[in-house]
Structure formats: structure tokens, C-alpha cells
Amino acid sequence: MTARISGGVLVPLCSPCDGEDRFQVLPYQEGLRACLDAPIDGFYVCGGTGEGSRMGTGERMQACEAAVELARPAGKKVLVQVGAGDSETSLLLARRAAEAGADGVSTVPLPGLSWEEQLAYYAELPQASGLETVLYYTPGCTATLEQMKQALALPGITGIKSSTNDFFFTMQLLDAKPEGVVLFNGKDEYLAPAVLQGAEGGIGMWAAAFPGAYASIYRHAAAGELTEAFALQTVLNRLCCVVFRYGLLPAFSAILEHQGRWSRVFRQSAGEFDEAFRTAFLRDALPLIQRLEAARKGDAQ
Numbered sequence: 001m002t003a004r005i006s007g008g009v010l011v012p013l014c015s016p017c018d019g020e021d022r023f024q025v026l027p028y029q030e031g032l033r034a035c036l037d038a039p040i041d042g043f044y045v046c047g048g049t050g051e052g053s054r055m056g057t058g059e060r061m062q063a064c065e066a067a068v069e070l071a072r073p074a075g076k077k078v079l080v081q082v083g084a085g086d087s088e089t090s091l092l093l094a095r096r097a098a099e100a101g102a103d104g105v106s107t108v109p110l111p112g113l114s115w116e117e118q119l120a121y122y123a124e125l126p127q128a129s130g131l132e133t134v135l136y137y138t139p140g141c142t143a144t145l146e147q148m149k150q151a152l153a154l155p156g157i158t159g160i161k162s163s164t165n166d167f168f169f170t171m172q173l174l175d176a177k178p179e180g181v182v183l184f185n186g187k188d189e190y191l192a193p194a195v196l197q198g199a200e201g202g203i204g205m206w207a208a209a210f211p212g213a214y215a216s217i218y219r220h221a222a223a224g225e226l227t228e229a230f231a232l233q234t235v236l237n238r239l240c241c242v243v244f245r246y247g248l249l250p251a252f253s254a255i256l257e258h259q260g261r262w263s264r265v266f267r268q269s270a271g272e273f274d275e276a277f278r279t280a281f282l283r284d285a286l287p288l289i290q291r292l293e294a295a296r297k298g299d300a301q
Contacts, residue, residue: 005079005104005132005159007182007200008041009215011207012049014256014265015063023059025066027262031208032070034261038211039219041201042077043067044106047136048163049205052081053108054267057089061096068101079134079203083108087121094129104132106161109141118143119151126156134159134184137173145169149176161186161203167193174198188214189240192233195221206236209255213295232295239288246281254278255289 016027032043045067046052046060055063064080071078080102082093087110094105107125109118126133133156137148141164152160160177162170163186170190174183174197185194188204195202195218207214213232220229243251253271257263257278265271273281282289 003132003158003180003182005042005077005134005182007184008077009039009201009207009211009218010042010044010077010079010184010203011035011040011211011214012044012047012203012205013063013067014208014262015046015050015052015055015059016262016265017267018264021054021267023055023062024262025062028063029066029070031261032067034259035208035211036070036074036076039215040076040207040211042079042103043071044203045078045080045102047081047106047203048108048138049208050081051265051267053084057084057093060093061100064093064097064102065100072101077103079104079106081106081108081136082125082129083110083136085111087113087124090121091124091128094125094131098129098131102131104134104158105129106134106136108136108138109143115143115147119147119154122151122157123154126154132156132158134161134182136161136186137164139163139165145172145176148173152177152181158182159184162194162199163187170194170199171197189237191217191236192221192226192229195229196224196226205252206240209252209259210236210292210295213292216295232292235288235291239285239292242281242285242288245284246277250277251281251285254281255285258282258286258289259293 016024080097084090159182161184182200184201185199249271250273253263
């Protein structure tokens with residue numbers, strides 16, 4: 001059987017909210033539409049960028065349904081992150097994702113579980129949804145390589161998203177994963193190196209703001225076009241350096257606002273910024289933003 005989630009670039013969708021942190025479906029779909037003219041392969045719903053852990057269960061179901069409604073007719077895949085505070089809610093979200101027509105489900109490690117309990121949850125998830133299942137190795141994950149080899153060998157587990165800060169651990173996962181299991185790189189700062197080492201895809205925050213540039217880095221790297229891949233990777237990494245000087249969430253929000261998009265995408269006011277912040281940040285970041293945006297037109301080199 002041909003895998004539905006086989007790699008490529010999946011854009012992690014932001015989940016816009018109002019002043020009371022309630023999910024807003026119309027700007028959510030506008031954000032999805034903004035990515036459709038880039039050479040991406042699909043969307044990642046309710047992950048870290050999409051703040052799934054901060055959304056209500058009903059909101060997460062709505063986000064899944066809204067993504068499928070627009071993505072599937074455009075020929076794009078939908079992978080839904082269903083990990084929640086407990087296994088019962090996570091399995092419910094997985095079943096609802098299948099009912100909505102998603103192509104696959106993904107999960108972060110659930111809080112408070114022993115490794116044996118975590119492994120049992122991983123085993124139950126593909127059975128509950130009937131869909132391909134991609135594990136998410138988050139930056140704070142403490143599972144060892146041997147434990148992840150156990151998890152990736154479970155029936156129905158078809159992939160892993162690796163967002164560890166340890167690039168060598170990602171390489172170890174690439175070396176250890178069973179044949180047919182795909183690895184999505186989740187650390188944007190080393191997208192090109194990860195693809196050159198064998199990563200089959202990428203799911204990263206900056207794809208939501210610059211889908212054209214992100215897809216270009218991935219596709220150039222996959223084709224062995226090192227000069228082109230690293231030219232854009234260097235621009236993205238320089239922007240990341242500026243962003244982290246100012247603060248990731250307000251800087252990301254300011255970029256969305258600059259692009260004319262809904263900028264309140266982080267709950268509890270985490271991404272708020274003022275005029276002084278906007279002016280100073282864009283003064284330093286705008287030339288890099290413009291180069292990444294130009295990748296849509298093929299003139300970013």
C-alpha cells in the first residue's frame with residue numbers, strides 16, 4: 001500500500017485566536033490558503049506552532065475539519081497532532097481526525113506516563129484511528145534512542161518528527177528507524193543538513209511564515225543542490241538569530257502582521273508586541289524577511 005504521509009514539506013498551521021483566546025476559524029483558513037501557491041505537500045494541524053495543547057477539544061476538532069475542507073481539494077495532505085493531557089482525549093481526537101478525512105495522526109508524548117504506559121498508548125493510537133501515525137520527538141522529550149527504536153517498531157507507526165536540539169540524535173534516529181518509516185525534521189535551523197543526511201521531510205514553524213522559502217530549502221537539499229539550499233538556509237538562520245534576540249513569539253507575530261495576516265496566534269498574550277518593538281525588530285529583520293518572501297518568486301538567491 002502506498003503511504004499517504006511519505007515525506008515532503010508539511011506546514012504547521014497557526015491557530016489564530018481572539019482577545020479571549022478563542023479559536024478563530026476564518027483567519028485559520030486564510031492562513032492555510034496563503035500557503036497553497038507554494039510547493040508544499042500538506043499541513044500539520046494543532047502541533048506546537050498551532051498551540052494544540054492550549055486549545056479545547058472541540059476547537060481542535062474544528063481545526064482538523066477546517067484544514068481537511070480546504071487542503072484535500074487542493075491535493076494537500078493533512079496530518080493532525082492529537083496528543084493531549086490524557087490518552088482518552090488523545091484517542092478521541094484521533095478517531096475524529098479519521099472521521100474528518102485526515103491522512104494521518106501524530107502525537108507528542110503524553111504527560112505523566114511511564115515508558116511502558118507511553119508505549120502502550122503509541123500502540124493503541126493507530127488502532128484507534130486506522131490512520132498512519134507519526135510520533136513527535138519534542139525538544140523536551142527524554143526518551144532514549146533504544147526506547148524510540150521500540151516505539152518506531154510498533155505496528156502502524158509510520159514516521160517520526162524529530163525536533164530535538166541535538167542534531168546527532170536526529171542522525172541516530174535516521175540510522176535506527178525501520179525501513180519504510182519516514183523522518184520529518186522539525187528543527188528549522190538545520191533543515192538542509194537533516195535532508196542531506198536522509199530526512200524525508202520537514203515540519204517547522206518557519207514554514208508557516210515562509211512556505212516558499214522552506215519548501216525551496218527542502219527541495220534543493222533533496223536534489224543535492226547544496227549551493228541553493230544553503231543560500232536560503234543561511235538567510236533563514238540569520239533571521240532566527242535576530243528573532244531570538246527580540247523573543248521568538250512576539251517576533252513571529254510581528255512578521256505575520258507585516259505580511260497582512262492575523263497576528264494573534266499565541267494564547268495568554270504570549271506574542272504581544274508594541275510599536276517600539278515592531279519598529280526596532282523590522283529595522284533589523286526586514287531585509288532578511290524580504291529575501292525569504294522572494295523565494296516564492298524564485299528570485300531569493
